[in-house]
Each structure stands twice: as C-alpha cells, then as structure tokens.
Amino acid sequence: MTSKHLASVLRKKLSDQKELIGLLPITGFEIFFYLVPLAFLLIISFWMTKDYQPVPIWNLQNYRLVFSDPLVRVAFFRSLIITLTTLVLTVLVAYPFAYGMVFKVPPKYRRLILIAIIAPFWTNYLVRAYSWQLILGGNGVINHFLLSAGFINTPLSILYTHIATRIGLLHFLVTVMVLNLYATMDNIDRSLIEAASDLGAGPFKNFLWITFPLTLHGLAVGTVFVFIFSFTDFVAPSVLGGGTKPVFSQKIVDAAHWTANYSLASALSIAMILVIGIFSC
Amino acid sequence: MKHLDRYLFYGYMAVVFVFLFLPIVTIIIFSFNVDKFASLPWRGFTFRWYRNLVFDTGILNSFKNSLLVSTSVAVTSCVLGFMGAYSLSRRRFRFENLFSGIMVSPMAVPWVILGLAMLVFLTRINLEGSLLSVWISHTVFGAPFAMMIIRARLSGLPVQYEEAGWDLGASRLRAIWHIVIPLTLPGIVAAFLLTFTLSFDEFLIAWFVCGFQATLPVKIWEMIRSGLNPTINAVGSVIFVFSMALAIIASLLSGAGKRVAKK
Numbered sequence: 001m002t003s004k005h006l007a008s009v010l011r012k013k014l015s016d017q018k019e020l021i022g023l024l025p026i027t028g029f030e031i032f033f034y035l036v037p038l039a040f041l042l043i044i045s046f047w048m049t050k051d052y053q054p055v056p057i058w059n060l061q062n063y064r065l066v067f068s069d070p071l072v073r074v075a076f077f078r079s080l081i082i083t084l085t086t087l088v089l090t091v092l093v094a095y096p097f098a099y100g101m102v103f104k105v106p107p108k109y110r111r112l113i114l115i116a117i118i119a120p121f122w123t124n125y126l127v128r129a130y131s132w133q134l135i136l137g138g139n140g141v142i143n144h145f146l147l148s149a150g151f152i153n154t155p156l157s158i159l160y161t162h163i164a165t166r167i168g169l170l171h172f173l174v175t176v177m178v179l180n181l182y183a184t185m186d187n188i189d190r191s192l193i194e195a196a197s198d199l200g201a202g203p204f205k206n207f208l209w210i211t212f213p214l215t216l217h218g219l220a221v222g223t224v225f226v227f228i229f230s231f232t233d234f235v236a237p238s239v240l241g242g243g244t245k246p247v248f249s250q251k252i253v254d255a256a257h258w259t260a261n262y263s264l265a266s267a268l269s270i271a272m273i274l275v276i277g278i279f280s281c
Numbered sequence: 282m283k284h285l286d287r288y289l290f291y292g293y294m295a296v297v298f299v300f301l302f303l304p305i306v307t308i309i310i311f312s313f314n315v316d317k318f319a320s321l322p323w324r325g326f327t328f329r330w331y332r333n334l335v336f337d338t339g340i341l342n343s344f345k346n347s348l349l350v351s352t353s354v355a356v357t358s359c360v361l362g363f364m365g366a367y368s369l370s371r372r373r374f375r376f377e378n379l380f381s382g383i384m385v386s387p388m389a390v391p392w393v394i395l396g397l398a399m400l401v402f403l404t405r406i407n408l409e410g411s412l413l414s415v416w417i418s419h420t421v422f423g424a425p426f427a428m429m430i431i432r433a434r435l436s437g438l439p440v441q442y443e444e445a446g447w448d449l450g451a452s453r454l455r456a457i458w459h460i461v462i463p464l465t466l467p468g469i470v471a472a473f474l475l476t477f478t479l480s481f482d483e484f485l486i487a488w489f490v491c492g493f494q495a496t497l498p499v500k501i502w503e504m505i506r507s508g509l510n511p512t513i514n515a516v517g518s519v520i521f522v523f524s525m526a527l528a529i530i531a532s533l534l535s536g537a538g539k540r541v542a543k544k
Contacts, residue, residue, distance in 0.1 A: 020368050020372060020374065021364075021368070022364035022365060022367050022368035023364070023365050023368040023369070023380075025360075025361050025364055025365075026361040026362065026364065026365040026384070026424050026425070026428060027365075027380075027384075029361060029420065029421075029424060030383075030384060030387070030421065030424070030425070033399075033402075033417055033418075033420075033421050034387055034421045035383075036402065037398040037399055037401070037402035037403075038390070038394075038398050040398065040401060040402050040405070041394070041397065041398040041401060041402075044401060054401065093297065096290070096293055097293065097294055097297050099290070100290035100291070100293060100294050101294070104286070104287050104290040104291070105290075105291075105294075113294075114532075115529060115532050115533070116298065117301070118528055118529075118532055119525045119528050119529055120301050120302060120305055120525065121528070122475075122478055122482075122524050122525065122527070122528035123305065123482070123520065123521050123524040123525060123528075124481075124482040124484075124498060124501075124517070124520050124521070124524060125482060125484070126482075126484045126498050126501055126502060126505075127308070127501060127513075127516075127517040127520055127521065128304055128305075130308075130501070130505055130513060130517060131304035131305065131307055131308035131517060132304050134304070134307050134308060134311055134514075135303060135304060135307055141303075141307060171300070171301065171304065174297070174300075174301070175301070203286070228389070228391065231391075232391030232392070232393055232394070234392075234393050234485055235484060235485065239505060249391075249393045252393050252394075252397065253393065256397055256400065256489075265397055266397065266398075266401070269393070269394040269397055269398075272391065272393075272394065273391075273394065276391070
C-alpha cells in the first residue's frame, strides 16, 4: 500500500462518522415540520376550540361527536362505499391492462406504453377532475352523443353524483394500479409458466394457478394505496360529486374551514387515520 | 386465430387509453370553443379564452406565486434529498429501515390531514397564510420524494469512483462536487422536475395554508367554485401540455439513467 492510499483510506475512516451529517438537515426538517405538526394534531383533538383557537381544555367531546353524530356516520359510510366500489373497479380495469402490457405486448413497445400511461398521471389532478365535468355534464360530451343518437330523451345526470366521483377517482387510480401491477408481473419468473405449460396446462389454467397467485402480493399493496387515496380524497367528491351528499374528507374540511372547529377536525382526522390503519393490516 | 388473444388485449388497452386521454383532449378542444358553456354542438373556433387568461391579473399572479413556490420547493427538496440520499447510500446504520420508513411516510399520509396539521401548527408559530407556509408544507413531502429518487440513482454508482478521487488527493466535499454530482445528475434533474411538478399541481395543502397568496391550483379552485368559466379550459389546457412535457422529459431522463447503470 502506498502511503497516499493509506492516508486516503484513513481519512475515509475518520470521516465515516461525519458521513451521517448529510442526514441531519432533512431529518431535522421532517421532525420539526412533519412529525411535530402531526403530534400537535393528535393533541388538539383532545382540546376544545374557543374563538377560533385550540384551547388546552382536555376533553373527549370531539370524539363523542365523531362517533355519535349521524351526519358524520352517514358521511363515513358514504366514503367507505365509494372507496370499496372504486377499488373493485380499479382492479378490474387495471389488471387486464397490466397483463396485456407484460405478456402480450412486444418488449420494444413496452417503454412507449409506459411513458404514455405516465404522461396523464403527472397532470394537475384538480384540472383533470374539472375536465370530467365537461364530459359528464348535462350538455357535455356523453349526453350530447346519447341525445343526438336518440338513445335517451332527457340528459342523464351523471355529474354531481358520486358516480362521477368514482369516475374521477378511477381516472387517477388506474394509472397507479397499472404501474404497480406492471412491476409485479414483470418480476414473475417466466420459467414457472413454461414449466406449467410443459406439464400440460392450458393458458387459462396457467393464469389461474400460476400467474394470478404470484401477483397477489403486488395487488395487495396497490389495493392499500387505492383505498387510502379514495377514502381520503377531497377534490373528486367536491368537484364531481356535488355538495348534497358529503363525504368524510369534506366533513373534515367543513370543520376546519367553515366552522374553524379545529379540534373537531383533528378528531375526525385521527378517526380517518385509524380506519386506514385498520384496513392496511 | 392464433393471435386473437393478443388483439383482444390490444383492443382493450386502446379503450383504456381513450379513457385516460379523454378529459385531456376534451378540455383542450373546448378551450377553443366560442360557446360560453361547455356544450356541443360546436359554435366556432376562438382564441378568446386564451386572451382572457393572459390579461387576467388574478391568474397571472397565482401563476407567478406557483412558479416561485414550486421552484423553491424543488431546490430545497433536491438539496435536502441529495444530502440524505448520499449519507444513506454510503453508510449502513442500525435503524436504517425504520428511518427510511418514517422519512417516506409523508407521501402516504392523506393530504387532507397533512394540510390540516400544517395549518394548525404553522398558525401556532405564526408562519401561516403566506407562500412561505406553502413552501414549507410542500418540502415536507418533496424532500423525502427527492431523496428516494436520488438514492435509487446513487446506489448504482460504485464507491470506487469517489475513492479514486480521494486517492488523487481530493477532499470529501470536492469529490462529491466533481465526481458524485455530475454522475448522479440525471437523477437529480429528474427529482427536480418531479418535485417541481408535484408542488406546482398540489392543491389541497396549498389551499389550507396559503391565506390570500393563492397558488395557481387554488386560483383554479376558486374559479371552478364561482361557476362555469371557460377561461378555466384555457388555463387547464396550458397546464396539461406543460405537465405532460415535463413528465415525459423526466421519464426519459430516469429511464436512460437505468440503462447506463446496468452496463
């Protein structure tokens, strides 16, 4: 070993501890601006709100409201139903697409399709939800074609119902699910499928007993994300769903923005987190 | 007949593509429609709504705000993210997985809750109601996101390159500046573009904390709320085209990076 190399190795060893300095800024930032606010949120859910400020009077009234108020309960179940139906829809739409991408499309076009899928994904979610208004509205694209073709006599009211909400959610979530399933399916060991074919399995049996079970893990991960997103989203229900049938996330915003009852809002948020946590397990 | 299944899948995928691109195409087409309300039949072609957009100070202000905030967020996120990614990839420590998990969690927290938490906390420390609040709030999930992207890129970079630099007499920092950063550049640029886009498009948290200094999505929300306004179509179309262009560039950059690393 030359002395120069030894020196640099020594220098590297000495600065090993200093290596972790790089983590300090981001850790400090996240602790102060992320973990502390969340902890604070938890705390004030046990406080009360007076004059638009959270006041440290410890009580369980917010939670009592969360669990007993019928409006909250209705909103909760509405969110739940929308979430579950959206989940099923997303899987049904995304799975065949991902399957086609991995097993049917020639590899050289795969990247192109990937980019084509990702492109709309990174557009502004709010504007996308809004543009569905143009399509689903009383004078929108769909109604115009159905009316002029004579299939219906009066415009369908899809907009400002939660069918529209589901469509808006689906539009975003399909891409997420496809990407997730694509990664999962791409990692499947093809030799397993070949082996099954060699043993006499037809394409359906192959899929049912080999491919599908192997995708279940990735599917579960995607499902959790879809659930969390649909349950907590505020934009789709507000822009497309109309205000008449509020959803849980809207209840939180109501409490925070309009009545400035931050303690209640945070109690609702904690409840939301609990629901998500339960589902994820 | 042999390839029927293949064509079935192609057909299905085409349908899904139509579904995905339908709103984008629709809004772009409608942005040129003379008709005030979003309806057919087509009444005429016009640039009127784009002209409105250019002369509307509210929209322009919010656009300026968004640009300012998103750039700051992207810069801060990439700096914090790079430093974190570098440390993470060069050094093993005991609670690494737990740490990574916590760092990544801001992206998993529902944004309603994050927005509420930021609002309440920032109000408490008197930092609420300005673009600064938006900057802080967006960096909360921007920095871990950037860290993740850069880390993926960094882990493909062998330590030998840096060690060669040390052997030749460079200090730790110089080696990072002259060796690591140039080689990681595609990842850093991708992280920058993606964090920028994420922040630029983000509505909910910005709405909670921005006070009277609206960002563009907040302004769009107000426009949607206040009734049908065809100028939204013009704004939306512009946003769509730019976001998609950025996303495609970022995809190409990180995709090309992967191919190089594999060699």
